[in-house]
Amino acid sequence: MALKVYGAARTRTVRTLWMMGELGMPYEHVPITTQDGANLKPDFVALNPTGRVPAIDDGGFVLSESMAINLYLAKTYGGALYPATPQGEARAWQWSFWAVTEIDKTIIDWALHSSVLPEAERDPKRARTARLEMERPLHTLDQTLARVPWLVEDRFTVADLNAASVMYRALWMDLDDKPHARDWLHRCWDRPAARAARTMRE
Amino acid sequence: MALKVYGAARTRTVRTLWMMGELGMPYEHVPITTQDGANLKPDFVALNPTGRVPAIDDGGFVLSESMAINLYLAKTYGGALYPATPQGEARAWQWSFWAVTEIDKTIIDWALHSSVLPEAERDPKRARTARLEMERPLHTLDQTLARVPWLVEDRFTVADLNAASVMYRALWMDLDDKPHARDWLHRCWDRPAARAARTMRE
Incomplete structure (x- = not known):
């Protein structure tokens, strides 16, 4: 089955x-x-x-x-796709929890109030607050990806997939001051499997 | 070191x-x-x-x-303390993410506005909303623990520790209609290591 x-x-x-x-x-x-x-x-x-x-x-x-x-x-x-070492595994867990605790709810709030809701229902202040809350985690991500192309070990793993998938809405966020995070996010979502999932979604 | x-x-x-x-x-x-x-x-x-x-x-x-x-x-x-099987491991991950996504921020909001903040700063409506949001996850937990004494396999594991530790504030919540969750939570926090950590905290 x-x-x-x-x-x-x-x-x-x-x-x-x-x-x-x-x-x-x-x-x-x-x-x-x-x-x-x-x-x-x-x-x-x-x-x-x-x-x-x-x-x-x-x-x-x-x-x-x-x-x-x-x-x-x-x-x-x-x-x-799964890290090969105990440290890599723990790091994949860390980034997955990081995405959920630091990004998940906040990015939805940002997306709703900056573009998803009908314009009359948006609260620009909530969008700004949400974006501000994400500043530190996005900075952490950008600093990490300034040194390495992928979050864990030397290849695309579930750590990248989990973190990038939670950050879907950030594809429409101005991340020009976070170029390493921005490029990584697009690199992840440009993968054929990601494009296919996105097509199912949109 | x-x-x-x-x-x-x-x-x-x-x-x-x-x-x-x-x-x-x-x-x-x-x-x-x-x-x-x-x-x-x-x-x-x-x-x-x-x-x-x-x-x-x-x-x-x-x-x-x-x-x-x-x-x-x-x-x-x-x-x-770590599950022995791949399924048990995945279940420990599930409960750890469950605690973070369903409980963590909401229970802090509930605690702040029901007891932690000075009385004049509490918003009873926020406390009620937070408690209501937790109703479904607490029900899930209670139903699970009606059948088994621990969340994963047949003993206390990191799944119980992670979930119960996020639910610390629920020690002061009226859970009489969730007796299995209530008893499990107290069973977890009554462990010597939990009591010691709590003493460091309080």
Whole structure:
């Protein structure tokens, strides 16, 4: 039975669809949305108690949380997509948690109030506050990528995929004063698997 | 050279101090605070570019993000504190990300506006909103712990430590309608290493 990926591409599931593309494995996509509450229907909650997407079902093993799913997929099926050393692995965890704690909610707030919402509903002050909150983490990222092309070891790994996937909205952010972070972000999202996931989303 | 733990016990560093207690390893504690900006001083940022606490220095390997640090410590030095199977490991990641995405910021908001701030500065509406946002994740946790005593495999692991440590403030939350989550939370925080970390904090 093929691995199942639950969640519509326009949700955080895009992160896992990108990973599936990198793996080149066959899978079944069940595009559950959150907007109509399908994620909270009894049959989905019975399968995935968190009721969140993305979730995967790998031969009966059901997992949620996009970052955890991608780490699991990379480690189980991804070969060089997963770091080779214990330190590299810990660093991939660090960047994945960094993306969630420092970027995830803030960048959505920035995107909503700078471009996504209808103009009349945007609050420019919230957009500015969100952008300001991201200044320090973006600086950290840029400084790191000034020294190395990828976040962990010497190649694209799940660390890059997880961090860049959370930063999707930053593709439209002026990052000219963070050129290393900007170039890395575009390098990640220019990968064929990323482009394919993005096409599913848009 | 002993492993170094950076961060005052009253910050999220308490999570890592708890882990160090579980490991029973000697370590050096450098109680950097965030309130006086010591975490942003050049010497600390040179060591730990994120400028965040907790951070550890394990023989020159510097790592930040409390959840990632605890996973690394458990896997490297913790024996049975780290899950034994790939599925158990992925589940420990899931609960660690769950704690950060579903609980961390919300529970601090709840605590601030229900008890921590001076009474005149509290916004009861924010406390209520925060508690409401936690209802679904707490329900998920309670349902899970109705079936098993620990989150992963059949013993206390880093999954329990990470999730319970993020939920510290819930020790003061009325969880009588979530008895399994409540009892688990107290079972975790009643461990000697947790009590010791809490004493350092309070």
